[in-house]
Structure formats: C-alpha cells, structure tokens
Amino acid sequence: xxxxxxxxxxxxxxxxxxxxxxxxxxxxxxxxxxxxxxxxxxxxxxxxxxxxxxxxxxxxxxxxxxxxxxxxxxxxxxxxxxxxxxxxxxxxxxxxxxxxxx
Amino acid sequence: xxxxxxxxxxxxxxxxxxxxxxxxxxxxxxxxxxxxxxxxxxxxxxxxxxxxxxxxxxxxxxxxxxxxxxxxxxxxxxxxxxxxxxxxxxxxxxxxxxxxxxxxxxxxxxxxxxxxxxxxxxxxxxxxxxxxxxxxxxxxxxxxxxxxxxxxxxxxxxxxxxxxxxxxxxxxxxxxxxxxxxxxxxxxxxxxxxxxxxxxxxxxxxxxxxxxxxxxxxxxxxxxxxxxxxxxxxxxxxxxxxxxxxxxxxxxxxxxxxxxxxxxxxxxxxxxxxxxxxxxx
Numbered sequence: 349x350x351x352x353x354x355x356x357x358x359x360x361x362x363x364x365x366x367x368x369x370x371x372x373x374x375x376x377x378x379x380x381x382x383x384x385x386x387x388x389x390x391x392x393x394x395x396x397x398x399x400x401x402x403x404x405x406x407x408x409x410x411x412x413x414x415x416x417x418x419x420x421x422x423x424x425x426x427x428x429x430x431x432x433x434x435x436x437x438x439x440x441x442x443x444x445x446x447x448x449x450x
Numbered sequence: 451x452x453x454x455x456x457x458x459x460x461x462x463x464x465x466x467x468x469x470x471x472x473x474x475x476x477x478x479x480x481x482x483x484x485x486x487x488x489x490x491x492x493x494x495x496x497x498x499x500x501x502x503x504x505x506x507x508x509x510x511x512x513x514x515x516x517x518x519x520x521x522x523x524x525x526x527x528x529x530x531x532x533x534x535x536x537x538x539x540x541x542x543x544x545x546x547x548x549x550x551x552x553x554x555x556x557x558x559x560x561x562x563x564x565x566x567x568x569x570x571x572x573x574x575x576x577x578x579x580x581x582x583x584x585x586x587x588x589x590x591x592x593x594x595x596x597x598x599x600x601x602x603x604x605x606x607x608x609x610x611x612x613x614x615x616x617x618x619x620x621x622x623x624x625x626x627x628x629x630x631x632x633x634x635x636x637x638x639x640x641x642x643x644x645x646x647x648x649x650x651x652x653x654x655x656x657x658x659x660x661x662x663x664x665x666x667x668x669x670x671x672x673x674x675x676x677x678x679x680x681x682x683x684x685x686x687x688x689x690x691x692x693x694x695x696x697x698x699x700x701x702x703x704x705x706x707x708x709x710x711x712x713x714x715x716x717x718x719x720x721x722x723x724x725x726x727x728x729x730x731x
Contacts, residue, residue, distance in 0.1 A: 363683035367690045368661040374669065376682035381669050383662040 356404075356428055356437050357397030357444040364392070375435050382436065387413055387420075388427055395437055397444030401428060455498070460554070461489030463612040463623040464639075465561060467554070468493035473501050476545050483547050484626050486637045495537040497530075497557070502544050514556060514675040521676070523556050525549075532557060534564075551627055555610065559673050563681045566688050567614035569673040572645070573629075574606040574622045575599055580643035581622035582713055583611050584701070585671045590648040591705065593630040598707050607635040610673065613642065615688075619695045643717050645692075646701035654712040657700045664698040665689050 358364070361377045371389040373382045384392055387409055394404040405424045410417050431437040438444055455470040456477045466489050471477055476499065481488060508526025515522055521539075523530040527549045532539030539557070543549045559569050572585035573592040577599075584595045596608040606612075606622055609629030613620050620642045624635035647659070647667050659667070668689045676682075697720055703709040 361679060363679070363686040365686050365690050367665060367693065370662040372662065372665050372669075372686060372690065374682060374686050376677070376679045379674075379682075381666060383666060 352441060354401040354425070354428065355397055355399070355440050355443050356391075356395040356401055356432075357440075358392065358395050359435055359438055362436055373436055377435060380434055382431070382434070387415070387423070391424055391427060392431075392437070397438070397440075401425070458484070459489045459491065459493050460484045460487050460626075461491055461637075462487050462554075462558060462625055463562070463567070463614055465495070465558065466491040466493045467557070468496045469499065470496065471499040471501065473499075473545070476501055479545065479547060480550070483550070484634075486624075486634055487626050495557070495561070496539070497532070497553070498538075498540045500540060500542045502542060508549075512552065512556065512675050513677075514560070515677045521560060523553065523675075525552065528553055530557075532560070534560070555627060555673060556675055558612070560676060560681075562612075562614065563674065563676070563685055563688075565614065566684075566691070567612075567620075568685065568688060568692075570611040570613060570645075570668075571609070571671040571673060572611040573608045574611040574635075576604040576606065576622075576638070576640045577602075577710070577713065578717070579640060580717060581606065581640040582643055582717075583613075583622060583645040584648050585611075585645060585667070586648035591650055591703065592648065594650075594705050595648065595703075595709065596631055598705065598709060600707065600710055603710070604636050604638060605631075605633070606638070608633070613692070615691070616641070620692060642696050644697045644699060644713075644720070646699055646713070649700060649702045650705060651702040652704060654701075654703045654709050656712060656716050657702070659698055659700055661693050664693045668692065668698070 363374045365372045371384040390408050391404055394408055405421050409420050432439045457468050457470045458480045459466050459468050469480055510526040512525045521532045528543035530541040530553055541553050562568050572583045573596050574583045584592050593608045596605055606624040608631040610625050610627040612623040612625045621639045622642050623639040624637045626634040628634055674685055
C-alpha cells in the first residue's frame, strides 16, 4: 500500500516569534499560547504547505538532530496532530497554499 | 436645541482622552472617579457617552472586533464604536462606573497595542525611584503586596498596570483602575526595574524564569481583547521585547513586610550585577 503523504502549513490566524531558541506561537482566534522546542520549531518553520512531512523529518529534523528516523517521524506526526487540533497547523493529504501569518 | 456637551479630559499614561456627556450627574461621576487623572492637556482622543437607563454590570464576555476601519467594543452593559483614524468614538452604556472603567481600559489597550505598550494584570509601585510590577493569578498576592508596602512606596495600582516603552526600557504609569484595595493609584510614572510573578510560600525567595516561561506568563496576564491578527502579532512582539529588556522573576513570598526587603535587595544586587558586565558584552 502506498505511503500517505501529509502536507502541513501554518495557519494565518497565528502570531509567532522566536526567542532564546524557542518559538512562541499564539493563536489570535482563541488566544491560546504555545512554546515549541527546537525540533518542533524546525517542523513549524518548514510547514510551507508544499513539502511533505516525511521530507521535513528526513531532510531537516534528522539532519539537524541526533534522532532515530522512525521515532522522529512518529513524534512529528503526533506533534502535527496536536497543533492542528489547536488550529496552529493546517494538515492535508494534498499540497496546501502557503498560509503564513499575515 | 441640543443640550451642550460637558467634557472631562482624563489622562492616563500620558494619553489624554476627552469624555463628553450631556448628563451633569455622569460628568460628576467621571470627575470623582478619575479625580487624580483629570487633565487640561489637549485631548488626543474623544469618546462621547450616550447614557441608557441604569442596569447591572454584565457578566458576558467582552467582544472587540473590527467593523471596517472602526472598532466595535461590546458587552451586555455597553456598546462602543471607535474610529482609530479620527481618534473619535461613541459609547452607549448605563451610568455604571464599572462599565465606564471597562470601556476605558479596552480603549487604552487598543491604543497601547499600536504604540508598543500594554495593560498588565499586575500591581505596581515606585520604590526608591524605580517601578516594580507584581503579577499573578487572582489570589496570588497583588493586593497583599500593596498592603504590605512601606510608607515611602508610591502606589501606581493594585490591579491594572500601565506600561509604555521608552528609550531605556519601559515606564509604568499610575492608573485609576483599582482592585480589592478600592483606591486609585497615584498619577505618576517611573522606569520599570523588574516584574515579579507572585506565588505565596513559607519564605521569601526570588527565582529566575526562562525567557519562554516569562513570555508565556506575561501573555497570560496582558489585558487584550481584540480579535485582530495584526494587533496580536504586535502584542507578541512587544511581550518578547519586554522580556528582553526588563528583568522578570518569580517571587515566592511569605505575606509580611519583609518581602519588600527582598524586592529592594533584588534591585540593589541586580544593579550591582549589571555594573559588573563589561560594556562590550
């Protein structure tokens, strides 16, 4: 069975700011606030709607951090599911139009 | 012939706002409530009040949203429209002073957000010429800190702190917005030396907070209501700037007067530490 591709894009309703190696993300729709660690920040910054999540994990996460690829993929999927649940990331099986913060 | 509008100019945080009404009784209420903050400065902004019959303050959530270029500010007990381009707006509300406070706070939060400042759910006071902020959840000790303050402390507020950026960092201004203390702050300002997030405990101590934790706590306590992507982005940038320029600590305290010694010690030690840092660092 072919592997399903996941595309992720940042929602346009968020404000984000890097500080001291961490990314602060705020959803303006409901004022929820998150801080992302370095790995999560790498995924968040690469969420352009065009690059499949598995490519982001392979080319960026596994390149920059000392992580097991399978574990990294599983963690990334969990992270993406969590942030999409809060409206921070948009997820699709098709490429998404870039939706960077205005 | 329309009755003449009566005006009181209320200046908080060096932002004078003319409040106008046809109602003599409401004007008296305005003048009494904002007594220390009445100003003869030319107003930057104007709000015209149209009073409805008296009623209770609403428990509804406030809604602040754009309607074209205007802001609409609504709660069960008031409805306001404000045009940020002209600086003029109108408010329909009952004569309740708490509704009036709410409208003013929201308007100031919108103006400040554009100017890199903000309102913070915090007590603030001037000690030895420096301003200190004490923030935290309800019951953490904001009013307690102000009650324990030595006589030489100048109270800026026990509830809502008013912060604006300046060349050296941030200034805290007094506000008339009182909490449990039911007392208006003094109408003065000083450079902010530290923000403490309060927790009560068996003894006094000051702990570091990571930048991320400081921003998280700060954002949680900033008064901001607008459903507006641009302003939220600006506010987050302001919070990060504040954290970069103002020492932010957790202050665990036992509620007696010695906590103010801790505050003074922190200020003295921090100033000493700063002097030890080489200029190029």
